[in-house]
Every structure is written in structure tokens, then in C-alpha cells.
Amino acid sequence: MSSEPTFSTEILVIGAGPAGIAAAVSAAECGRRVLLIDDNPRPGGQIWRGANSDQGSATARRWLQRLERSAARRVNGCRAVFLPEPNLLIADLRGQRCAIRFEQVILASGARELYLPFPGWTLPGVTGAGGLQALIKAGLEVSGKHIVIAGSGPLLLAVAATARQAGARVLCIAEQASAQARRDFAFGLWRHPGKLAQAARLRWQSVGAPYYSDAWITHAEGENQLTAVWLKHGTQQRRIECDLLACGFGLVPNLDLAQMFGCVITHGAIGVDASQRCSQSNVYAAGESTGIGGVDKALLEGRIAGLAAAGFADKAAELFAARARTYAFAKSLAKTFALRDELRYLATPETFFCRCEDVPLAAVRDMPSMRQAKLSSRWGMGACQGRICGSAGEFLFGWSDTLSTRPPFTATALSNLIPSPLEVNQQ
Ligand SMILES: Cc1cc2nc3c(=O)[nH]c(=O)nc-3n(C[C@H](O)[C@H](O)[C@H](O)COP(=O)(O)OP(=O)(O)OC[C@H]3O[C@@H](n4cnc5c(N)ncnc54)[C@H](O)[C@@H]3O)c2cc1C
Known part of the structure; x- marks a missing residue:
């Protein structure tokens, strides 16, 4: 018998930033069984990193206290690794393989810097x-x-x-x-x-x-x-x-999880409908991964996703107007901080463009796509798998393709990729 942790839940929330916390709390308060995982040691995401239910901004404290009071189960230090079948996620729990069965999933994996x-x-x-x-x-x-x-x-x-x-x-x-x-x-x-x-x-x-x-x-x-x-x-x-x-x-949405779940990406963000549902019917997304807009947008989208996934579509719809106001802010943010052309020409031919594999700009700048860059050099083959320079390539060269996401979605021990007898029996 394997000793690896296994979880089973109705709603799995991946990412415990503001969006994931709001989603988990909202769904749990509707009486659904919720599991919230995050790869950091504590919940809070980028903005509330290091805050706790006693410290931090009033909003952070309120949500972290609400999370503590809720019945949502939390697992920190837990990173989504791959999806062997549609309702089974394999995660790396502090170095150990962990299997999570779920009915619905809410992706709240945030953004990264450009x-x-x-x-x-x-x-x-x-x-x-x-x-x-x-x-x-x-x-x-x-x-x-x-x-x-x-x-x-x-x-x-x-x-x-x-x-x-x-x-x-x-x-x-x-x-x-x-x-x-x-x-x-x-x-x-x-x-x-x-x-x-x-x-x-x-x-x-x-x-x-x-x-x-x-x-x-x-x-x-x-x-x-x-x-x-x-x-x-x-x-x-x-x-x-x-x-x-x-x-x-600025920031760019994290799309890897959505790609792993086979969701459609629209204009560089996870595509969602009014209730935050993705192109896969049991997958929802909220927060920066659906478009950069700040913490208020993340919280509202999280609440809507949590309520909708829990089956409370009417309650979710009551929040649409407030969410629309955050979209207006997101739009002005994008317009104000649009990047100027001069930034495309800072790197010289010798400047390392792919910093993981020391690939200079000259080796890839004439490539029409990420795929071609990868085929013709070691670009995108290092530790970040093109996550850093892929976004830069979109801005610098207009690359519009995305690299296909193959399991494992993140670096993990080989032993974490091998199914346990327990899992095999359940299949
Ligand atoms: C580096 C950085 C610093 C920022 N600092 C500020 C700030 O000081 N003030 C401000 O107003 N806004 C800040 N922002 C913007 C801020 O992120 C958003 O406004 C808000 O936090 C978005 O919430 P979110 O829940 O969508 O994403 P996040 O807060 O980013 O939360 C996403 C969570 O998902 C986790 N995650 C991602 N992938 C996985 C996976 N595969 N498995 C498990 N967990 C995963 C991440 O570790 C993270 O904890 C910052 C953004 C970044 C990228």
C-alpha cells in the first residue's frame, strides 16, 4: 500500500492568491467540499505574501480570516505537476507525489513579470x-x-x-x-x-x-x-x-495550467465566459491569469468562479456589475503602461536572450515563431522552458505561437511521475 497523500474533493482551487482564496471561501461557504492548493508555504499569493490573519492590509486580514473560518481544506507547498486523466491531478507536495481527484477545478495561478x-x-x-x-x-x-x-x-x-x-x-x-x-x-x-x-x-x-x-x-x-x-x-x-x-x-498571465487543462487562450489570457467558466466545462479561472487587472478584479472573479462552480449562478450574477468596473480600471492600466517601441531595440546581437541556455539574440531574432527558435537553437529548453523569454519574444519579434505544454508541467522528481498501486487500482 502506498503512503502517498491522496485527496478527493468536489472543487479543487489551484493558487491561493486573492482570486483563489475568494473562490475557495465562496464555494466552501455554499457548502461544497473545497481543496485549495498553492506552491508557497503560506496562502496570500503575490500581493499578500507574508501577510497573515493578524497582519497586513485590512482586506488581506479579512480574507485570510474568512479562509481560516471556512471549511475549505488548505494544502500549502503543493504544486500542480500533471494531469494523467481529466479529473485526476498529480501534484508535488514538498517533494512527494500527491494525487488529487476532483469534480471541478478553479485555476487561480496569477501572473508573472515581463x-x-x-x-x-x-x-x-x-x-x-x-x-x-x-x-x-x-x-x-x-x-x-x-x-x-x-x-x-x-x-x-x-x-x-x-x-x-x-x-x-x-x-x-x-x-x-x-x-x-x-x-x-x-x-x-x-x-x-x-x-x-x-x-x-x-x-x-x-x-x-x-x-x-x-x-x-x-x-x-x-x-x-x-x-x-x-x-x-x-x-x-x-x-x-x-x-x-x-x-x-508589467505582468503577463500564467497560462501553463490552463494549457495543461486544454483550455482556450484568448488574447494572451485564459478565455472565460461571464461566470468565469473556461472552454472546458468543469474548469473555471479567476484573477490575473484571465487578464491583468489587480487585486479587486482578482477577488471579484474569484468570488464569481467559486459561486458559479458551487451551483449558485444567481448569486454570482449579482457581482457582474462590480466586476465590470474593475475591467474599466484594467483597460486604463493597459493603455497607460503600454510598452514603447524603443524597448524592442535595447538588446544587442550578443545579449543573451534565453538566459537559461545562453542563447544570444542574434541566434533567434529572425525566427518567425517560438517553435522555429526552439528547433534551430537551444532557446526555450532550459529550466524556465521559455516562460521568461517567450513573453519577451512576443513583444520583441511578434511571436504569436505558444510552446506546447507537455507533462510534467514543472520540474519534479521522476518518482513523482510513477503511479502508485492505489491509484492504479482506482482507475
Ligand atoms: C511578482 C509580483 C509582485 C506583485 N506585487 C504586488 C503588490 O505589491 N501590490 C499589488 O497591488 N499587486 C501586486 N502584484 C499584482 C498582484 O499579483 C495581483 O493584483 C493579485 O495578487 C492577483 O491575485 P491572483 O490571485 O490572481 O494571483 P497571485 O496573487 O499571483 O496568486 C497566484 C498563486 O498561485 C500559485 N500558483 C501558480 N501556479 C501554481 C501551480 N502550478 N501549483 C500551485 N500553485 C500555483 C502562486 O504561487 C500564487 O501563490 C504583484 C504581481 C507579481 C507577479
Whole structure:
């Protein structure tokens, strides 16, 4: 008899960020049996990482307390690995194989940062913007460090606030969007009072750090470690000595799980109907993986998905109007922080484009698709399997195909791929 953990549930929720928490709580409060899994040690996702039911923002505390009170079962440190059959998920539970049988599934796997290549982007000391924030929240010591934060989107301010609270000196925040676009965005925020308050709070927390619009990093300098960056700001180009560069160009939805479940992808996000149902009838999706829009959208979509999966379509429909308002915000976010053309031309032919396999830009830039790039070089064959540079390739070269997702969907021990006698008996 195998000792591997096995679970059986009516509704499986993958991802315990705001969307997954809201989905799990909503479905569990309707009396359904719910299992919520996440690959992190604690629930919270990107924004509530490190928060708990006593600490963090009021919204985070409220949802985490509601999750604790609910009957939803939680399994942390559990990563979806592959789907041997439509209603059986194999997951990696802290290194051990774990089998989960489910009737319906809600995908709430969030987003990841978009990184664009520029000379020096692989130097130690250069991280993603959200990447640095996650490292600081996980305990990275940055006190007294000189940090440049660059790229695009509201996340830059949040990272600056986190870095300053941790004692770092933020030399500047370089936003590639134009000053006019940012002004229009700021004026439009009166329609979203919560966002306005959040923006004001973050700006206050990062006050003293110069915030430049129309500004981006052209290259990073250093032998074995970052020592300086070159910043283009309007017509000026200047060198800034620093210890760390945190650079991210917005977010892109995580699609791997949806691809594993065979769901249709629409405009770079998981395609869903009004009740958050995907093209596969027992699969729902919510949060950043259905389109970038922030925490309010994630919570509302999660609640709708949870209620709809639990069979309470009428209750779910009551939330449609509120969700529509979050879509208006998402639209203005996308318009304001649309990436400028100049960013396509930062990398030189020698710049490593695929950083896992050291494939230079020159080796793939004339390829018409990801598939061709993969066939003609080692592009996309490393640890990230094209997750990082695939999104960059879409922006730089207009690659529109996606790499096919093959099991295992993430790195895992070989033993985790072998079915246990118990599972075989159940088949
Ligand atoms: C790096 C980063 C930092 C961010 N920081 C901020 C911030 O400071 N402030 C802000 O307002 N917004 C921030 N955002 C945006 C924020 O993510 C969203 O507004 C909100 O958290 C979206 O919630 P979500 O539930 O859709 O996704 P997430 O919060 O990303 O939650 C998704 C969860 O799914 C888990 N997951 C993914 N794949 C699997 C799998 N295969 N198996 C198991 N679990 C899986 C992830 O580990 C994660 O915990 C950040 C985004 C990123 C990418």
C-alpha cells in the first residue's frame, strides 16, 4: 500500500492568491467540499505574501480570516505537476507525489513579470521588480543598499515602498510610460477611490525617491556584479552607480495550467465566459491569469468562479456589475503602461536572450515563431522552458505561437511521475 497523500474533493482551487482564496471561501461557504492548493508555504499569493490573519492590509486580514473560518481544506507547498486523466491531478507536495481527484477545478495561478533583455540584464544584482519585492519579503537584507527601480506599471511604486521600508536607498524609479499618459491615468483614478488611496499611500511611502517618466534602462554595467546602470530619460542619458537594479515591464498571465487543462487562450489570457467558466466545462479561472487587472478584479472573479462552480449562478450574477468596473480600471492600466517601441531595440546581437541556455539574440531574432527558435537553437529548453523569454519574444519579434505544454508541467522528481498501486487500482 502506498503512503502517498491522496485527496478527493468536489472543487479543487489551484493558487491561493486573492482570486483563489475568494473562490475557495465562496464555494466552501455554499457548502461544497473545497481543496485549495498553492506552491508557497503560506496562502496570500503575490500581493499578500507574508501577510497573515493578524497582519497586513485590512482586506488581506479579512480574507485570510474568512479562509481560516471556512471549511475549505488548505494544502500549502503543493504544486500542480500533471494531469494523467481529466479529473485526476498529480501534484508535488514538498517533494512527494500527491494525487488529487476532483469534480471541478478553479485555476487561480496569477501572473508573472515581463522581463525584457538589455545588455547586462543577466548580471548578479539585476532582478525583476516584483522579484526583488518577493526576495525582500522573504528576508533578503537590503538595508543601506542603493537601488534603482525601473520598467513599467504600478508595481514599481509598491516595490519602492517595500525597499524603503526595509532600509534601502531608492535612487530613482524609472517608468517608461510618458508623463502625459501617467497624468491621464492619475486623473482617471477618481473613479476608483480605493486605487487612488493605494497610489497615494505608496507614493507617500516612497517619497524622496525621484520618479521619472519617459525613462528606461539602456544597459547595466559590472564585471561579475552590477555596479552601475545607464538611464535614458527624455533626451538625456546618464550613469547611476548602484548595488541593485529591480526591473520589470508589467505582468503577463500564467497560462501553463490552463494549457495543461486544454483550455482556450484568448488574447494572451485564459478565455472565460461571464461566470468565469473556461472552454472546458468543469474548469473555471479567476484573477490575473484571465487578464491583468489587480487585486479587486482578482477577488471579484474569484468570488464569481467559486459561486458559479458551487451551483449558485444567481448569486454570482449579482457581482457582474462590480466586476465590470474593475475591467474599466484594467483597460486604463493597459493603455497607460503600454510598452514603447524603443524597448524592442535595447538588446544587442550578443545579449543573451534565453538566459537559461545562453542563447544570444542574434541566434533567434529572425525566427518567425517560438517553435522555429526552439528547433534551430537551444532557446526555450532550459529550466524556465521559455516562460521568461517567450513573453519577451512576443513583444520583441511578434511571436504569436505558444510552446506546447507537455507533462510534467514543472520540474519534479521522476518518482513523482510513477503511479502508485492505489491509484492504479482506482482507475
Ligand atoms: C511578482 C509580483 C509582485 C506583485 N506585487 C504586488 C503588490 O505589491 N501590490 C499589488 O497591488 N499587486 C501586486 N502584484 C499584482 C498582484 O499579483 C495581483 O493584483 C493579485 O495578487 C492577483 O491575485 P491572483 O490571485 O490572481 O494571483 P497571485 O496573487 O499571483 O496568486 C497566484 C498563486 O498561485 C500559485 N500558483 C501558480 N501556479 C501554481 C501551480 N502550478 N501549483 C500551485 N500553485 C500555483 C502562486 O504561487 C500564487 O501563490 C504583484 C504581481 C507579481 C507577479
